[in-house]
Amino acid sequence: MFNLKRIHLLAAMCVLIITVGCASSPSVKYGDSKGVETVNTDFGSTDLQTIAEAMTRSLLESRVVLDSREPPRVTVYDVRNKTSEYIDTSAITAKIRAQLTRSGRVKFTVSTTEMQNQVDELKRQTQSGLYSAQNQTKMGNMNGAKYRVEGFIGSIVKQTKDVKDVFYNFHLSLINNETGDIEWEDEKEIRKTATR
Numbered sequence: 001m002f003n004l005k006r007i008h009l010l011a012a013m014c015v016l017i018i019t020v021g022c023a024s025s026p027s028v029k030y031g032d033s034k035g036v037e038t039v040n041t042d043f044g045s046t047d048l049q050t051i052a053e054a055m056t057r058s059l060l061e062s063r064v065v066l067d068s069r070e071p072p073r074v075t076v077y078d079v080r081n082k083t084s085e086y087i088d089t090s091a092i093t094a095k096i097r098a099q100l101t102r103s104g105r106v107k108f109t110v111s112t113t114e115m116q117n118q119v120d121e122l123k124r125q126t127q128s129g130l131y132s133a134q135n136q137t138k139m140g141n142m143n144g145a146k147y148r149v150e151g152f153i154g155s156i157v158k159q160t161k162d163v164k165d166v167f168y169n170f171h172l173s174l175i176n177n178e179t180g181d182i183e184w185e186d187e188k189e190i191r192k193t194a195t196r
Contacts, residue, residue, distance in 0.1 A: 048092055050190065051092060052092060052095035054186075054188040059106070059174065062184040063184070074109070075111055075145035075177075077112060079151050079172075080152040081152070082154040082155075083155040085155070090113075096172075118142070126138070151170065153169070167189065169189050
């Protein structure tokens with residue numbers, strides 16, 4: 001009789017554990033990657049896409065790009081995060097660069113963060129002795145970028161008990177590396193408000 005009570009108790013605990021475990025499992029499904037995401041006021045995928053599209057369009061309409069016979073050669077610096085939240089600014093930079101590259105109207109050289117990989121690859125091909133002289137990449141033939149793109153994202157957050165308002169400002173500049181002139185700049189502003 002005592003063992004039967006223990007078996008019933010164990011069975012009931014197992015059923016409870018399975019029920020709780022299944023109830024807390026999330027339901028996962030694919031969504032529209034271009035759909036507007038409004039989970040909270042934090043920087044999100046819609047903000048990234050909106051900024052990248054606006055900056056790409058503006059830069060492609062700039063005098064530097066429109067007046068160039070050949071696609072201008074550009075390098076990219078990582079966007080600085082001046083907000084109080086974590087934002088993967090390299091994702092913003094990569095999205096803008098990918099869209100500009102796809103346009104065929106801008107050429108990119110390796111960025112400052114990618115330069116060490118480029119140097120390591122050149123050394124591997126020229127100094128390792130593994131490649132024939134006719135097939136290895138030659139040192140000293142990298143193309144310098146005439147321009148660099150750099151920028152920042154900042155935010156202003158205002159909050160009361162019932163309302164949170166976040167204002168994002170994304171600013172991007174195209175700078176002539178030789179003269180230091182700012183050849184183009186633009187900004188995109190986004191405001192997000194959450195109420196309880």
